[in-house]
Amino acid sequence: QSVLTQPPSASGTPGQRVTISCSGSSSNIGSNTVNWYQQLPGTAPKLLIYSNNQRPSGVPDRFSGSKSGTSASLAISGLQSEDEADYYCAAWDDSLNGFWVFGGGTKLTVL
Amino acid sequence: QITLKESGPTLVKPTQTLTLTCTFSGFSLSTSGVGVGWIRQPPGKALEWLALIYWNDDKRYSPSLKSRLTITKDTSKNQVVLTMTNMDPVDTATYYCAHMREGAVAFFDYWGQGTLVTVSS
Numbered sequence: 364q365s366v367l368t369q370p371p372s373a374s375g376t377p378g379q380r381v382t383i384s385c386s387g388s389s390s391n392i393g394s395n396t397v398n399w400y401q402q403l404p405g406t407a408p409k410l411l412i413y414s415n416n417q418r419p420s421g422v423p424d425r426f427s428g429s430k431s432g433t434s435a436s437l438a439i440s441g442l443q444s445e446d447e448a449d450y451y452c453a454a455w456d457d458s459l460n461g462f463w464v465f466g467g468g469t470k471l472t473v474l
Numbered sequence: 475q476i477t478l479k480e481s482g483p484t485l486v487k488p489t490q491t492l493t494l495t496c497t498f499s500g501f502s503l504s505t506s507g508v509g510v511g512w513i514r515q516p517p518g519k520a521l522e523w524l525a526l527i528y529w530n531d532d533k534r535y536s537p538s539l540k541s542r543l544t545i546t547k548d549t550s551k552n553q554v555v556l557t558m559t560n561m562d563p564v565d566t567a568t569y570y571c572a573h574m575r576e577g578a579v580a581f582f583d584y585w586g587q588g589t590l591v592t593v594s595s
Binding site (some may be wrong): 364395396398400407408409410413414419442451453455459460462463464466468 | 504520521523528536537554570581582584585586
């Protein structure tokens with residue numbers, strides 16, 4: 364059971380816009396920034412969005428992130444077949460001595 | 475160019491202790507604001523964060539696994555070592571190490587390729 368809650372699956376057709384949600388609590392998303400990772404099949408996760416809405420160099424601007432309260436969202440516009448992957452949100456949790464928490468992941472299918 | 479690579483046994487027996495090494499290049503773990511973390515992923519399942527060591531040797535552990543984990547660093551060798559005691563088949567997973575940048579915000583920006591560890595007798 365992951366601390367951050369994501370829908371297990373999402374889908375869209377090429378060109379569409381899809382969003383993936385990530386729900387947490389006051390001790391993690393409510394207090395800290397959210398990062399998103401993309402994991403293509405058989406590969407290591409790749410940083411996609413950091414600090415809620417910042418894109419690392421090389422990430423297309425089709426990917427965007429937002430945060431409100433204890434929830435965050437990842438949006439992908441102009442969906443492409445190569446976007447088919449697993450997406451994970453993550454945030455630092457301030458409780459106990461502090462630790463990282465990840466979402467359960469969302470498998471995105473491009474129909 | 476930052477790179478990380480995990481190494482260790484591919485197969486361990488139940489109750490044994492797992493020792494994994496992360497060897498990195500392109501950064502120093504003595505630089506302020508830098509950390510290295512370990513994250514694992516059971517086959518077909520989600521990512522699970524395990525442990526983190528900071529540039530100043532501060533350490534953090536997953537609350538659910540804290541009693542079984544130890545993370546250390548050897549700055550001169552550019553290595554971080556994770557030990558996990560009392561291994562169980564449910565610990566079968568791909569184990570990743572990752573470079574963490576911290577400051578006003580923190581994130582894992584570079585990941586190793588991962589190493590699959592199977593726990594079986």
